Amino acid sequence: MTTIRDVAKKAGVSVATVSRFLNGSGYVSADAAKAVTSAVDELKYELNPVARSLNTKQSNLIGLILPDITNPFFPELARAVEDVALTYGYTVVLCNSDENPEKEKNYLNTLKKKYIAGFIVTSNQLDAPHYANMALPIVALDRAINDKIPTVSSNNREGAAMGTNALLERGCKNILFLRGPNELNPANERYQGFMDAIEASGAKYHVVTCPFHFSESQKITDEFLKAHKEIDGIFASSDVSAAGALKAAVTLGIKVPEQLQIVGFDGIAMGEMLSPGLSTVAQDVYKMGAIATRVLIKRIENQPVDQHFYEVPVQLKLRGTTKGVAE
Amino acid sequence: MTTIRDVAKKAGVSVATVSRFLNGSGYVSADAAKAVTSAVDELKYELNPVARSLNTKQSNLIGLILPDITNPFFPELARAVEDVALTYGYTVVLCNSDENPEKEKNYLNTLKKKYIAGFIVTSNQLDAPHYANMALPIVALDRAINDKIPTVSSNNREGAAMGTNALLERGCKNILFLRGPNELNPANERYQGFMDAIEASGAKYHVVTCPFHFSESQKITDEFLKAHKEIDGIFASSDVSAAGALKAAVTLGIKVPEQLQIVGFDGIAMGEMLSPGLSTVAQDVYKMGAIATRVLIKRIENQPVDQHFYEVPVQLKLRGTTKGVAE
Numbered sequence: 001m002t003t004i005r006d007v008a009k010k011a012g013v014s015v016a017t018v019s020r021f022l023n024g025s026g027y028v029s030a031d032a033a034k035a036v037t038s039a040v041d042e043l044k045y046e047l048n049p050v051a052r053s054l055n056t057k058q059s060n061l062i063g064l065i066l067p068d069i070t071n072p073f074f075p076e077l078a079r080a081v082e083d084v085a086l087t088y089g090y091t092v093v094l095c096n097s098d099e100n101p102e103k104e105k106n107y108l109n110t111l112k113k114k115y116i117a118g119f120i121v122t123s124n125q126l127d128a129p130h131y132a133n134m135a136l137p138i139v140a141l142d143r144a145i146n147d148k149i150p151t152v153s154s155n156n157r158e159g160a161a162m163g164t165n166a167l168l169e170r171g172c173k174n175i176l177f178l179r180g181p182n183e184l185n186p187a188n189e190r191y192q193g194f195m196d197a198i199e200a201s202g203a204k205y206h207v208v209t210c211p212f213h214f215s216e217s218q219k220i221t222d223e224f225l226k227a228h229k230e231i232d233g234i235f236a237s238s239d240v241s242a243a244g245a246l247k248a249a250v251t252l253g254i255k256v257p258e259q260l261q262i263v264g265f266d267g268i269a270m271g272e273m274l275s276p277g278l279s280t281v282a283q284d285v286y287k288m289g290a291i292a293t294r295v296l297i298k299r300i301e302n303q304p305v306d307q308h309f310y311e312v313p314v315q316l317k318l319r320g321t322t323k324g325v326a327e
Numbered sequence: 328m329t330t331i332r333d334v335a336k337k338a339g340v341s342v343a344t345v346s347r348f349l350n351g352s353g354y355v356s357a358d359a360a361k362a363v364t365s366a367v368d369e370l371k372y373e374l375n376p377v378a379r380s381l382n383t384k385q386s387n388l389i390g391l392i393l394p395d396i397t398n399p400f401f402p403e404l405a406r407a408v409e410d411v412a413l414t415y416g417y418t419v420v421l422c423n424s425d426e427n428p429e430k431e432k433n434y435l436n437t438l439k440k441k442y443i444a445g446f447i448v449t450s451n452q453l454d455a456p457h458y459a460n461m462a463l464p465i466v467a468l469d470r471a472i473n474d475k476i477p478t479v480s481s482n483n484r485e486g487a488a489m490g491t492n493a494l495l496e497r498g499c500k501n502i503l504f505l506r507g508p509n510e511l512n513p514a515n516e517r518y519q520g521f522m523d524a525i526e527a528s529g530a531k532y533h534v535v536t537c538p539f540h541f542s543e544s545q546k547i548t549d550e551f552l553k554a555h556k557e558i559d560g561i562f563a564s565s566d567v568s569a570a571g572a573l574k575a576a577v578t579l580g581i582k583v584p585e586q587l588q589i590v591g592f593d594g595i596a597m598g599e600m601l602s603p604g605l606s607t608v609a610q611d612v613y614k615m616g617a618i619a620t621r622v623l624i625k626r627i628e629n630q631p632v633d634q635h636f637y638e639v640p641v642q643l644k645l646r647g648t649t650k651g652v653a654e
Contacts, residue, residue, distance in 0.1 A: 061420070061441075070406050070596070075396045082396075082423055091437065093388070094421040096409055110418065114388075214600055243600040250602040269397070270597050273541055273570040275577040 002045045010039035062296065063111045063119040065095045065104060066141075071212070072240065072268045073285065074122075077141065080289025081120055088297050090117065097123065105130045112136065117300045120292050124183050137299035139292045143185045150299070152292040152310040154283045156186045159314035160193025163235050163263045163281040166316055168201050170261055170323045172233030175203060176224060178210040178217060178245060180237035190237045190265060206231075210241050217244025218251075225252055225260075232260055239266035239280055246274060246321060262321040267314075276320025288312050329372045337366035389623065390438045390446040392422045392431060393468075398539070399567065399595045400612065401449075404468065407616025408447055415624050417444065424450065432457045439463065444627045447619050451510050464626035466619045470512045477626070479619040479637040481610045483513045486641035487520025490562050490590045490608040493643055495528050497588055497650045499560030502530060503551060505537040505544060505572060507564035517564045517592060533558075537568050544571025545578075552579055552587075559587055566593035566607055573601060573648060589648040594641075603647025615639050 008015045013032050018039075039045070064081050066074050082092045093116065095107045104123060108130055111119075118137035131138065132146055140151040167175055177194045180187025191207070198205045206228065210220050217236070221244060225231060234249075236242035242264025246256060254260050256276060264271065267282025291310050298305050318325045335342045340359045345366075366372070391408050393401050409419045420443065422434045431450060435457055438446075445464035458465065458476065467478040494502055504521045507514025518534070525532045533555065537547050544563070548571060552558060561576075563569035569591025573583060581587050583603060591598065594609025618637050625632050645652045 064421075068406065069396070069402045069409075072399070072402075072596075075399075075402045078421060079395065079397050079423060082421055091420050091422070091441070093418050094391075094405060094409055095418070096406060114418070214596070240600075247600060247602055269399075269541070270600060273567075273574060273597060273601065275574055275602055 002043045004045075006043055007036065007039045007045050010043060011035035060090045061093055061111070061114065061116045062090050062293070063093045063095055063107065063116050065097050065107055065119060066122045067099045068096050069094065072270055073238075073266055076268075076285040077122075077289040080286040081293045084290045084293035085297070090297065099124060101130075108134070118296045120289075120296055124185070137296055139296040139299070141288060141292045150295050150305060150308050150310070152288050152295070152312065153186065154288065154314050155311045156189035156314075157193040157196070159265065159281040159283075160190035160235075160237075161197040162193075162314070162316050163265060164194050164197035166263055166279065166318065166322060167233040167235055167261055168197065168203060170233075170257075172261055173203055174228075174230045175205045175233040175235060176221075176228070176231050177205060177207045178221070178234065178236040178241045179207050180210070180212055180241070182209065187237050194235060204230075210237070212238040212240050214240050214244045214247075217241035218248045219244075221245040221248035222252065225249065225254065234260065234262045236262070236264045239264040239268045239271050239278060242278055242280065242321075243270065243274060246278065256321050257323045261323060267317060271317075272319065274321075277325075279316075279318045279320070279322040279325070282315050282317045284312050284314070329370045331372075333370055334363065334366045334372050337370060338362035387417050388420055388438070388441065388443045389417050389620070390420045390422055390434065390443050392424050392434055392446060393449045394426045395423050396421065399597055400565075400593055403595075403612040404449075404616040407613040408620045411617045411620035412624070415620075417624065426451060428457075435461070445623045447616075447623055451512070464623055466623040466626070468615060468619045477622050477632060477635050477637070479615050479622070479639065480513065481615065481641050482638045483516035483641075484520040484523070486592065486608040486610075487517035487562070487564075488524040489520075489641070489643050490592060491521050491524035492528075493590055493606065493645065493649060494560040494562055494588055495524065495530060497560075497584075499588055500530055501555075501557045502532045502560040502562060503548075503555070503558050504532060504534045505548070505561065505563040505568045506534050507537070507539055507568070509536065514564050521562060531557075537564070539565040539567050541567050541571045541574075544568035545575045546571075548572040548575035549579065552576065552581065561587065561589045563589070563591045566591040566595045566598050566605060569605055569607065569648075570597065570601060573605065583648050584650045588650060594644060598644075599646065601648075604652075606643075606645045606647070606649040606652070609642050609644045611639050611641070 004015055004018050008018045012035060017032050018036050062085050064078060085092050097104045120139050120141055122141045122143060124143055138149050140149050142153055144151045179191050208220060208224060210217050234245045236245055242262055246262055249256050249260050256262060264278050264280040267280050271278035271280050295305055331342055331345050335345045339362060344359050345363050389412050396402060412419050424431045447466050447468055449468045449470060451470055465476050467476050469480055506518050535547060535551060537544050561572045563572055569589055573589055576583050576587050583589060591605050591607040594607050598605035598607050622632055
């Protein structure tokens with residue numbers, strides 16, 4: 001195996017010079033740099049990456065902290081992060097936090113000791129000190145962490161207004177909004193977007209808080225629809241909740257979209273598998289993950305980052321749960 | 328910061344002895360070991376994990392190579408691997424291979440240089456030399472790699488016979504089997520299981536090869552059902568294919584389960600969200616991931632592994648696409 005000594009000999013410089021050059025850790029003359037580069041090239045010398053991470057305190061590992069990969073919103077995000085990371089020579093460590101601050105802290109500490117290069121984090125621990133005081137580059141995905149950390153998210157508020165208007169334009173007069181959990185930023189922004197649209201319309205509405213969970217959403221909708229037979233539209237703050245609402249309606253024998261129209265939010269693949277297919281405000285999840293990874297790598301590599309906040313546009317996808325599309 | 332020198336001084340032994348002890352790389356007397364342990368404890372000395380991985384060529388990183396995390400079968404598997412790994416102090420690097428041998432090889436090489444401790448692999452590159460000649464511990468998940476590599480999978484053949492019998496017992500006389508891709512071991516085992524049950528029954532049947540892909544499966548089923556109106560049962564080799572078949576049937580106005588009963592294979596969460604809910608042969612995906620991780624860590628830590636092949640039992644989950652359950 002080629003060693004650093006072989007490179008130094010070939011280049012006609014000292015081992016220390018080769019080391020300084022390869023680790024970017026001190027002054028090397030232009031001539032020496034050129035000689036080392038040719039020697040590395042010629043000898044096909046590969047710097048041991050673990051030794052390198054020890055010297056530069058960087059290991060080309062990115063930590064991806066998300067609540068739970070089995071929540072259907074996250075696999076596509078993870079996929080985008082991994083695809084982009086790979087392009088830049090980074091690999092991704094997967095961390096499921098279950099929204100548990102202790103688990104998040106534990107991951108941050110464990111991975112810092114492995115000289116992780118940076119983190120992409122989806123968390124609602126908005127102002128937790130373990131993020132605020134972090135020296136390593138972080139990018140927040142989906143949910144803002146704090147003002148100091150670059151964030152990538154969808155235009156949730158506008159998107160929710162779009163989804164609500166899709167129901168209003170198709171004749172809904174009495175809309176149930178399945179609002180997401182109060183502690184989640186995106187859920188609050190979507191609530192604001194719903195309120196923007198519904199208050200401008202003068203239509204009747206109800207707001208019920210509902211976790212992003214299928215069978216909980218089914219149960220809540222079932223009870224609500226039994227007590228409020230006048231409901232003719234449901235806007236759900238997530239596709240999983242919308243799927244629960246659709247199942248409740250179908251089970252009660254309510255015809256979708258004839259008697260009741262439904263719109264979700266997310267755009268996960270499952271939506272098209274339902275019958276009828278779920279109309280939804282689709283996030284560009286892959287793009288969100290890709291931007292977050294690119295921004296993180298720029299920060300890791302000390303390149304300028306032009307923006308602090310990235311808002312990725314959503315898109316209305318109409319399928320069979322709203323009128324006018326047979327699918 | 329406490330250094331290895333401080334530990335040596337406190338323990339009254341040489342730095343080399345401390346190093347040998349901490350890295351398990353040579354003989355240390357019982358007295359010295361005791362003294363070093365107390366000194367490490369008292370000084371709260373933390374061995375630098377990157378330095379350690381350099382010395383022991385092990386970094387407590389596990390590589391998880393799977394085709395695509397956005398395929399709904401894999402998130403739960405990844406979750407199980409990460410949960411169990413964390414318990415044993417390992418972290419998981421996520422690698423999407425897209426079933427591309429070049430990408431797999433690239434990951435193996437990149438991660439070996441990071442002194443990855445071992446790999447869990449879901450691949451159909453059964454006998455690829457980059458696996459066969461690998462010095463590091465590997466465990467194969469779902470699809471067997473080769474005879475030398477421990478494998479964890481479901482009892483696919485029995486499971487497929489169970490699924491087929493569920494249709495036969497509920498009166499199906501003319502069954503369409505949506506067979507999975509020929510190059511996948513599990514798909515072939517499920518085909519054998521279907522054949523075992525159908526040939527024993529004397530019922531009529533058709534076999535159509537179909538990728539584990541929703542809209543492809545929908546299209547194939549749609550065409551088949553239009554040409555074969557006598558079909559009264561569909562057994563699909565995956566839940567995603569079964570979801571496509573269900574959508575095709577509903578779109579054609581065929582009543583499920585009254586006119587056509589459907590059973591899938593996998594047990595992914597999406598099944599219960601469909602209307603009617605999808606009857607399926609459910610794999611214990613989490614358990615498969617957990618066993619694979621435990622076996623891999625045993626191999627990494629040179630503990631005895633009692634079995635070479637682990638077959639995790641499947642379970643029939645009847646929902647609304649078969650008769651007798653209203654859901």
